[in-house]
Amino acid sequence: MPEVHAGSYKEAILFLVTAGIVVPLFHRLKISPVLGFIGAGALLGPFGLGRLAEQHHWLSPVTIGNRTEIAHLAEFGVIFLMFMIGVELSWERLRTLRRLVFGLGSIQVLASALVIGAILYGLKVPLAAATIVGLALALSSTAVVLPVLAEQRRLNTPAGRASFAVLLFQDLAVAPVLFAIAVLGRSEGADVGGALALALGQAAVAIVVIVVAGRLALRPLFQLVARTRSPELFMAACLLVIVGTALMAASSGLSMTLGAFVAGLLLAETEYRRAIEATIDPFKGLLLGVFFVSVGMSLDPAQLVAAPGAILGLSLALLMIKGVLVMLAAPALRIPRAVAVESALLLAPGGEFAFVLIGGAVAGNLVPEPVAGAALIVTTVTMIAIPLLAAIGRRAGKRMTKAQLGRARAEPPPDKQQNRVIIAGYGRVGRLVGEMLTRHKIPFIALDSDPLRVTELRRLGNPVYFGDSSNTEMLRRCDIASARALVVTLDNALGVEAVVQAARAERPDLTIVARARDARHATALYEMGVDDAVPETIEASLQLSEAVLVDVGVPMGLVIASIHERRDEYRVMLKRKESDSRPVFRARRTVGKAVDAPRDPAKEKPETPAKDAVGKRA
Numbered sequence: 001m002p003e004v005h006a007g008s009y010k011e012a013i014l015f016l017v018t019a020g021i022v023v024p025l026f027h028r029l030k031i032s033p034v035l036g037f038i039g040a041g042a043l044l045g046p047f048g049l050g051r052l053a054e055q056h057h058w059l060s061p062v063t064i065g066n067r068t069e070i071a072h073l074a075e076f077g078v079i080f081l082m083f084m085i086g087v088e089l090s091w092e093r094l095r096t097l098r099r100l101v102f103g104l105g106s107i108q109v110l111a112s113a114l115v116i117g118a119i120l121y122g123l124k125v126p127l128a129a130a131t132i133v134g135l136a137l138a139l140s141s142t143a144v145v146l147p148v149l150a151e152q153r154r155l156n157t158p159a160g161r162a163s164f165a166v167l168l169f170q171d172l173a174v175a176p177v178l179f180a181i182a183v184l185g186r187s188e189g190a191d192v193g194g195a196l197a198l199a200l201g202q203a204a205v206a207i208v209v210i211v212v213a214g215r216l217a218l219r220p221l222f223q224l225v226a227r228t229r230s231p232e233l234f235m236a237a238c239l240l241v242i243v244g245t246a247l248m249a250a251s252s253g254l255s256m257t258l259g260a261f262v263a264g265l266l267l268a269e270t271e272y273r274r275a276i277e278a279t280i281d282p283f284k285g286l287l288l289g290v291f292f293v294s295v296g297m298s299l300d301p302a303q304l305v306a307a308p309g310a311i312l313g314l315s316l317a318l319l320m321i322k323g324v325l326v327m328l329a330a331p332a333l334r335i336p337r338a339v340a341v342e343s344a345l346l347l348a349p350g351g352e353f354a355f356v357l358i359g360g361a362v363a364g365n366l367v368p369e370p371v372a373g374a375a376l377i378v379t380t381v382t383m384i385a386i387p388l389l390a391a392i393g394r395r396a397g398k399r400m401t402k403a404q405l406g407r408a409r410a411e412p413p414p415d416k417q418q419n420r421v422i423i424a425g426y427g428r429v430g431r432l433v434g435e436m437l438t439r440h441k442i443p444f445i446a447l448d449s450d451p452l453r454v455t456e457l458r459r460l461g462n463p464v465y466f467g468d469s470s471n472t473e474m475l476r477r478c479d480i481a482s483a484r485a486l487v488v489t490l491d492n493a494l495g496v497e498a499v500v501q502a503a504r505a506e507r508p509d510l511t512i513v514a515r516a517r518d519a520r521h522a523t524a525l526y527e528m529g530v531d532d533a534v535p536e537t538i539e540a541s542l543q544l545s546e547a548v549l550v551d552v553g554v555p556m557g558l559v560i561a562s563i564h565e566r567r568d569e570y571r572v573m574l575k576r577k578e579s580d581s582r583p584v585f586r587a588r589r590t591v592g593k594a595v596d597a598p599r600d601p602a603k604e605k606p607e608t609p610a611k612d613a614v615g616k617r618a
Helices: 004-026 033-043 057-061 069-086 090-098 098-122 127-138 142-151 158-187 194-227 231-251 257-266 275-298 301-306 307-330 337-347 353-363 369-384 386-397 402-409 428-439 451-459 472-477 495-507 519-528 534-553 556-578 609-617
Strands: 423-424 443-447 464-466 484-488 512-516 533-536 589-592 593-595
Touching: 004 033, 004 098, 004 275, 033 402, 069 231, 069 257, 069 275, 090 231, 098 127, 098 158, 098 307, 098 369, 127 158, 127 353, 127 369, 142 158, 142 337, 194 257, 231 257, 231 275, 231 484, 231 609, 257 275, 257 301, 257 337, 257 593, 275 369, 275 464, 301 534, 307 337, 307 369, 353 369, 369 386, 369 512, 386 534, 423 428, 428 443, 428 472, 443 451, 451 464, 472 495, 472 589, 484 495, 495 512, 495 519, 495 589, 512 519, 519 533
Parallel strands: 423 443, 423 484, 443 464, 484 512, 512 533
Antiparallel strands: 589 593
16 A cells, blocks of 8 residues: 655645635624635745744644645636636626627726826836736626625625626637737747737637537537436536636636636536536635635735835836726716726726736746736736725715615616526426416526436427535525515425525525425425415315316305315414424515515405405416
């Protein structure tokens, strides 16, 4: 048996320990874990405790002396991030936000890059280096800004939508910039125009091959894998696609990140999109943590200590330049001043892709080391300030006048999946619920674990996606945080309970209507917190009673009233079985709205048929 050296696993163990400490601690402090990973990398890296390990050998086990040890894992963090950006990028989202994405986004990136690059060129930085650093510093931090907005529940505010649109354009801009840096780095003083033309031709051929192969192979591959109903195999297929396309792109002279981005785009319009997001997101978060640790390891705190005034002055200058440019662009796009102020504060700091772009440029001898080091320190300092700037921007947003607020709310939402009813299970019962919602013009999104059914129904235009509706991450991808209601129509009792449990844990105030097998199952579902459980056996008997009463000549109005009265009696009886010793409370709800005043069903009058007809008959 080969000898095991604990030192070979030191970096991996240190990272896992760091993640186990940083993520819960920073989550409790309501600070982005990204900042914790960067700080941990700076502390444990060669410029932190690693510098002292040479004199104090007892520090060696808790330091990372060589950044290259985790460089490959760090690179995969960026690859997974670009893949997820591609998966999350839908044409529908681009079309909805096109004015902000291609208007405000392009102005912010190009104007910031031009101004910063011109300043650097005036400071005797070479033109190519000034251009690359200007583009890198023009980008903002998707990995920090979006979690901060989500934590504050401000993603759907006007400022949140504007910031999201600009970040989306920046994510789109990263791929061509990375490609240009790779080409310039390989030219080595030769004919840049010829090298660029040749590289563009090779890139075009490679991308066409990847797209055609992806179109032909990806959907059948995931159909085949999904039929096995094996989460492990599905995860393996996702990892195979990401790594395979990244390596294929790298072998063609492109960047691995560009290949992963193209793969994400190919899967974005398939029915497996949300299941892939839910599967890959944990890997992306963990590998991005490695990336940010490696970023922190490259920072030398001694530089900040040696020239704190210069570093802080440059950081403030970067915030001022980018923030002012966003403010100047806002009136042309009819963005209210308060929204522009909050967006400017969120977008002014640097972002994680600055490390990727500048690192690639340094490797290609396009940017001098001193310029790159100063730019990366400024980026880190401004990223650390994002939570504080977000808090300041939130206060500025609260000062909006009513007229400004009205204009801001007229902005289209970033994603039409927001504020929909979620249907878990899209079989016979689920389709009927979907048809009734469509008839009443209530938007919905459906999940189903049968790949053949999903494929067929999507061909007919149904908004159904493949995925496990009991997966919490899957529910988040379906925007459960803003969902109006959840309807669980699965025919498996344990599956229904798993979905209800996951949804109720994620969203305690969500309206949940669930299908039950019988009265006992309905009682169990009420104990789990559903608002309405519809037992199949009782509902079938009520429908039979309704049919026979109408057929024997009883007026329809009386039949409907008596059926609804009997249904309410069953509901009260089932809830009393849930707890015989305590009063039963039920919140009155409409779809997406709840009034928290408790009521005792025993003292209630039966609801009128008109009020209850849609929800209870389904």
